[in-house]
């Protein structure tokens with residue numbers, strides 16, 4: 001089990017090293033794509049000798065079949081294992097490095113962390129596809145409401161309506177744990193529970209989503225203070241997603257099942273809180289999906305959206 005760090009390439013990469021399969025590769029590419037969108041840097045090793053002569057000589061890595069890749073490291077820590085007195089690291093925006101490599105003759109692509117047990121190679125075709133994706137689908141803020149089963153959503157994070165033990169339960173909590181597998185519970189056991197309105201993050205394991213954000217809604221008793229508790233579930237989940245550089249998040253309808261929160265008010269709080277968060281983070285690019293498991297929840301959200309369009313959605 002991995003201790004999650006906010007360096008999402010290092011996170012995704014360590015799961016890819018542990019097991020190369022379609023899911024871990026998809027998650028690694030999604031992490032690279034998210035950092036491309038954020039203009040994040042990548043660590044590039046350059047030759048010290050060449051640098052001393054005012055040149056910029058990139059370190060290359062030739063594979064068994066003779067293909068030549070330029071090297072890159074997902075983090076200074078990843079470089080640390082191969083640190084030598086011949087190279088230094090320079091940080092450059094990932095998008096610029098991709099564009100530069102595409103212009104290099106005789107170079108097949110980029111190899112991330114070449115000295116690791118599972119070097120991650122990205123051929124020029126993949127670099128081009130990721131840059132094209134960036135151009136075709138600039139990340140933008142948005143909210144949409146859909147009917148569905150949240151355990152099937154292939155996004156950066158799904159949000160679980162958990163209880164304060166974080167040790168699983170029924171409802172969506174049970175469905176998420178069932179779909180993710182035993183490792184999710186093992187990681188949840190390390191989190192020390194969660195207070196109402198708070199949010200904690202784990203890896204998604206066998207789920208299509210990379211991460212699961214667990215939040216605990218209020219058990220409805222009619223107190224006005226519970227509106228803030230429920231709003232905090234959405235607010236803190238979004239803040240945690242931003243901290244982990246995530247750009248697509250799907251929420252279940254927190255507290256509207258076993259915890260008995262009235263659907264209309266819960267839907268209004270969810271929509272208002274998410275809209276206010278997007279307005280407070282206009283440049284971030286977060287795609288929010290509110291997932292309704294049945295028509296009753298879907299109808300509540302749709303009625304609130306209509307009320308908002310008529311300007312009747314009071315704070």
Ligand code: APR
Pocket residue numbers: 148149150151161162163168169170171172173174175217252253254255256257258259260261291292293294297
């Ligand atoms: N996908 C999306 N939404 C779902 C799914 C699913 N697979 N399964 C249930 N839901 C919906 C329910 O229809 C409801 O609208 O999730 C919403 C929240 O209902 P609950 O899962 O009952 O969660 P909550 O009301 O917050 O109560 C939390 O229930 O399951 C236990 O361990 C959990 O103790 C905690 C309590």
